[in-house]
Amino acid sequence: GENVEQHPSTLSVQEGDSAVIKCTYSDSASNYFPWYKQELGKRPQLIIDIRSNVGEKKDQRIAVTLNKTAKHFSLHITETQPEDSAVYFCALKGDSTLTFGKGTMLLVSP
Amino acid sequence: DVKVTQSSRYLVKRTGEKVFLECVQDMDHENMFWYRQDPGLGLRLIYFSYDVKMKEKGDIPEGYSVSREKKERFSLILESASTNQTSMYLCASSLGLAGDYEQYFGPGTRLTVT
Numbered sequence: 001g002e003n004v005e006q007h008p009s010t011l012s013v014q015e016g017d018s019a020v021i022k023c024t025y026s027d028s029a030s031n032y033f034p035w036y037k038q039e040l041g042k043r044p045q046l047i048i049d050i051r052s053n054v055g056e057k058k059d060q061r062i063a064v065t066l067n068k069t070a071k072h073f074s075l076h077i078t079e080t081q082p083e084d085s086a087v088y089f090c091a092l093k094g095d096s097t098l099t100f101g102k103g104t105m106l107l108v109s110p
Numbered sequence: 111d112v113k114v115t116q117s118s119r120y121l122v123k124r125t126g127e128k129v130f131l132e133c134v135q136d137m138d139h140e141n142m143f144w145y146r147q148d149p150g151l152g153l154r155l156i157y158f159s160y161d162v163k164m165k166e167k168g169d170i171p172e173g174y175s176v177s178r179e180k181k182e183r184f185s186l187i188l189e190s191a192s193t194n195q196t197s198m199y200l201c202a203s204s205l206g207l208a209g210d211y212e213q214y215f216g217p218g219t220r221l222t223v224t
Contacts, residue, residue, distance in 0.1 A: 009150070034212075043114075043200070043215040044153070089152060096160075096207045097143070097168065102152035 002027045002094040006101030013080050014109055021104045023090035024072040032093035033066060033073045036100075039086045047088075048075070080108045113137070114216040116201055122222045129188040131219050133201030139214075141207055142184035144168075144176060147198040147218070159184055160207060191223045 004025045013019050023033075034049035050057045050064045050073065057064050061080075066073040073092075077084055085108045090101040117132035133142065143158040145168075155168030157176040165176050173195060177185045184203075188195055201216040 006152075032210075043217050045215070046212045049212075096166075097155055097158055098213065099155075099169075100145075100153040102150060 002030065002092060002099040004090060004092055004099055004101045006090050006104060008104060009102065010105045010107070012107045012109065015080060015082060017080055017108075019075075019077045019080055019084070019106055019108075021075045021088055021090070021106070022072055023074070023092075023101050024070075025092055026071065027092075027094070028068070028071065030092040030094070033064070034091050034098070035062075035064060035075050036089045036091065037086045038089065038103075044089060077106075080106075082108050082110055084108050114201060114203055114214050116199075116216040116219050118219050119217060120220050120222075122224065123188075123191050124224055125192060127188075127191050127223075129191050129221065129223075131186040131188075131199055131201075131221070133184045133186070133203075133216055134182055135184075135203040135214070136182065137203065137205075137214070138181065139203040139205050140181075141204045141211075142178065143202040143204075143213065144174075144184065144186045145200045145202065146170070147200055153200065156186065191221075193223050195221065196223045197221060 006023045031052035036044040037047045038044040063076045087103045091098040114135045144156040145153045159178040175187045199219045202213040204213045205211040
């Protein structure tokens with residue numbers, strides 16, 4: 001299936017800092033890019049998504065940017081809080097299903 | 111509110127046993143998915159189903175089979191469990207296929223094969 005590379009695998013920040021997670025892909029036909037958050041011991045949940053006809057989407061403290069030419073998309077979290085600590089997965093649409101990145105563990109220290 | 115439930119949170123089985131993992135969703139979703147989650151490997155798709163009695167292989171179907179006899183229920187079967195199938199198994203459902211509809215995940219079943 002489609003391949004997606006996610007970096008970094010772990011990210012530690014201080015409360016109030018910004019965090020950025022980046023994913024790169026190879027199939028130029030991909031047109032849907034969601035991000036899921038999985039808190040410790042809980043199920044993954046969709047937090048934001050973007051489609052290929054837009055370059056950026058914001059929802060309060062989180063934003064996603066997409067560069068289709070360079071084939072990468074990023075999750076930006078501003079003013080991080082301890083409750084942002086979780087594993088974040090990027091994903092993209094393949095033929096009919098999602099392909100997920102390997103995840104980034106974000107730790108926000110008070 | 112979408113609810114996806116899985117039959118067990120924790121399961122311990124012996125090598126060679128036949129194992130059934132069940133998933134039920136209550137939102138009349140057409141599509142259901144089985145993933146396994148391993149540290150450092152993310153979520154990998156095992157099988158999915160877009161309709162009753164229909165199934166499609168995902169990226170890692172070897173050693174697994176599935177059954178969907180009713181719309182709300184999707185079962186994952188390990189015909190002969192092996193230690194390398196020790197993992198967290200996540201079920202998900204969505205109204206449509208990828209790109210148009212959010213996937214809703216169950217709480218997961220942590221399977222240990224000894």
